[in-house]
Amino acid sequence: xxxxxxxxxxxxxxxxxxxxxxRQFFQQRAVLEVETPLLCHATGTDPQLDFFSTRFNDPPxxxxxxxxxxxxxxxxxxxxxxxxxxxxxxxxxxxxxxGRFHNPEFTIxxxxxxxxxxxxxxxxxxxxxxxxxxxRRALQILPPISYQDIFQxxxxxxxxxxxxxxxxxxxxxxxxxxxxxxxxxxxxxWLDFIFSHVVQPKMKAGCLYRVYHYPALQSALARIHxxxxxxxxxxxxxxxGVELGNGFRELTDADEQAQRFxxxxxxxxxxxxxxxxxxxxxxxxxxxxxxxxxxxxxxLDRLLMILLNKTSIDEVLTxxxxxx
Amino acid sequence: MATYxxxxxxxxxxxxxxxxxxxIVENEFVKPGKGQAFNRVKVRNLxxxxxxERTFKSGETVEGADVVEIDMQYLYxxxxxxxxxxxxxxxxxxxxxxxxxxxxxxxxxxDMCVVTLWNDxxxxxxxxxxxxxxxxxxxxxxxxDTSGGGGKPATLETGAVVRVPLFVQTGExxxxxxxxxxxxxxxxx
Numbered sequence: 001x002x003x004x005x006x007x008x009x010x011x012x013x014x015x016x017x018x019x020x021x022x023r024q025f026f027q028q029r030a031v032l033e034v035e036t037p038l039l040c041h042a043t044g045t046d047p048q049l050d051f052f053s054t055r056f057n058d059p060p061x062x063x064x065x066x067x068x069x070x071x072x073x074x075x076x077x078x079x080x081x082x083x084x085x086x087x088x089x090x091x092x093x094x095x096x097x098x099g100r101f102h103n104p105e106f107t108i109x110x111x112x113x114x115x116x117x118x119x120x121x122x123x124x125x126x127x128x129x130x131x132x133x134x135x136r137r138a139l140q141i142l143p144p145i146s147y148q149d150i151f152q153x154x155x156x157x158x159x160x161x162x163x164x165x166x167x168x169x170x171x172x173x174x175x176x177x178x179x180x181x182x183x184x185x186x187x188x189x190w191l192d193f194i195f196s197h198v199v200q201p202k203m204k205a206g207c208l209y210r211v212y213h214y215p216a217l218q219s220a221l222a223r224i225h226x227x228x229x230x231x232x233x234x235x236x237x238x239x240x241g242v243e244l245g246n247g248f249r250e251l252t253d254a255d256e257q258a259q260r261f262x263x264x265x266x267x268x269x270x271x272x273x274x275x276x277x278x279x280x281x282x283x284x285x286x287x288x289x290x291x292x293x294x295x296x297x298x299x300l301d302r303l304l305m306i307l308l309n310k311t312s313i314d315e316v317l318t319x320x321x322x323x324x
Numbered sequence: 325m326a327t328y329x330x331x332x333x334x335x336x337x338x339x340x341x342x343x344x345x346x347x348i349v350e351n352e353f354v355k356p357g358k359g360q361a362f363n364r365v366k367v368r369n370l371x372x373x374x375x376x377e378r379t380f381k382s383g384e385t386v387e388g389a390d391v392v393e394i395d396m397q398y399l400y401x402x403x404x405x406x407x408x409x410x411x412x413x414x415x416x417x418x419x420x421x422x423x424x425x426x427x428x429x430x431x432x433x434x435d436m437c438v439v440t441l442w443n444d445x446x447x448x449x450x451x452x453x454x455x456x457x458x459x460x461x462x463x464x465x466x467x468x469d470t471s472g473g474g475g476k477p478a479t480l481e482t483g484a485v486v487r488v489p490l491f492v493q494t495g496e497x498x499x500x501x502x503x504x505x506x507x508x509x510x511x512x513x
Contacts, residue, residue: 046358048355048358048359048360048361096331096361097353097361098331098353099351099352099353099354099355100352100353101353102353102355176379178378178379178380179379182362182379182380182381188359188360189360191359192359192360192362193360193362193379195356196354196356196359196362197362197364197379218358218359220358236357243356243357245357246358297357299357
């Protein structure tokens with residue numbers, strides 16, 4: 001019976017409605033819908049993202065191509081070329097990711113707004129969620145909260161001050177002592193562990209959280225806060241404790257971007273991960289000049305789960321990877 | 325014994341943790357979009373049945389537990405051990421009171437059980453879902469009551485005590501659901 005779709009047939013209608021509502025939202029705001037390739041010559045260097053790659057039969061080089069883990073680089077190339085505000089609904093691919101909230105192929109909504117601050121974009125996210133979610137179910141939109149505040153309120157620990165003995169004592173109290181072996185002395189892994197095991201599960205159900213100003217060591221492709229170098233201008237979106245999206249005040253400095261790539265490439269090499277090259281076309285676009293902007297990606301499959309109160313991503317996919 | 329990577333984790337997989345054998349009940353993949361991936365699992369300790377939660381870094385490997393479940397026939401109890409036999413091979417195993425635990429009150433000689441072996445010695449015993457046992461003692465009850473309402477305790481040949489309808493009498497054989505410990509019906513001889 002594995003030829004049959006995994007989701008109920010009405011879920012396909014719900015998805016179609018959601019996509020119509022998304023397109024309506026951006027059309028009203030004069031944001032242009034674009035398409036960029038899913039198969040590219042390079043991909044992100046983020047060591048936490050595993051990719052799919054293949055060979056293009058194009059002699060003599062038969063170059064290696066990568067299924068995109070997100071459309072970010074290509075969309076920023078459009079921005080640098082003068083596209084203006086843009087959005088895209090597309091598939092993204094992440095190898096090794098499979099579970100109740102993960103399918104290795106999933107649908108992303110990603111958009112960029114010129115001259116938007118992080119605050120502006122957080123506001124627009126709230127409006128999008130009002131537009132998409134409120135007609136379907138109750139959702140309380142909480143005011144944005146800083147990463148430091150939510151972390152401190154839930155755990156009593158300051159995420160910006162890596163006090164190892166205190167953090168070890170904390171996980172022992174929480175009966176999560178395995179964190180000590182897993183995270184060792186890596187501040188970033190400690191943050192990921194505590195945030196996903198303690199902070200997220202304690203978020204109130206039925207509420208939209210926008211958590212901003214991530215610690216600078218988790219800046220990804222976000223700009224560092226101009227007044228406080230310990231913070232990144234990055235925010236994340238959560239509903240029912242589930243991570244739905246990740247937004248940045250985009251890093252526009254080509255040199256800093258190249259340095260971040262170099263660090264990640266070196267880390268990959270050190271840890272025996274598959275090697276990747278820096279995306280030279282993306283870097284060239286930054287050199288040419290990425291306009292000041294903020295951008296975010298939202299996982300649409302998870303959003304549909306939230307809309308329909310489903311507990312697993314498979315329930316909103318026609319053919320999850322096990323049936324694809 | 326084999327080792328398993330976290331991406332092989334699934335319900336039912338038997339692994340070693342803190343020198344005890346565990347069975348995975350539930351496996352949740354936890355990964356921040358930008359960040360370290362974890363596997364948060366619920367595991368049952370096969371020695372005491374307790375369920376705990378534990379997190380692994382994704383990609384980590386864990387030693388498998390040499391645990392197998394085998395259908396065996398219950399033979400007898402010598403006061404200290406309970407003896408079981410694999411029908412095909414006539415191989416016999418002795419289980420102690422810890423292993424038979426709650427199951428012992430349902431064990432009737434010749435009945436088939438599932439015996440869980442860890443490193444080839446019995447770790448736990450699951451009785452059949454339904455057993456048929458004779459009543460050795462129960463109050464006479466009221467004549468003519470066939471409704472099944474109310475009920476009274478009855479002691480069975482294995483020592484188990486279950487609630488039965490008033491019309492059921494000493495010497496009769498009844499069918500019991502061992503998962504709930506509840507009376508199901510009388511069994512016609």
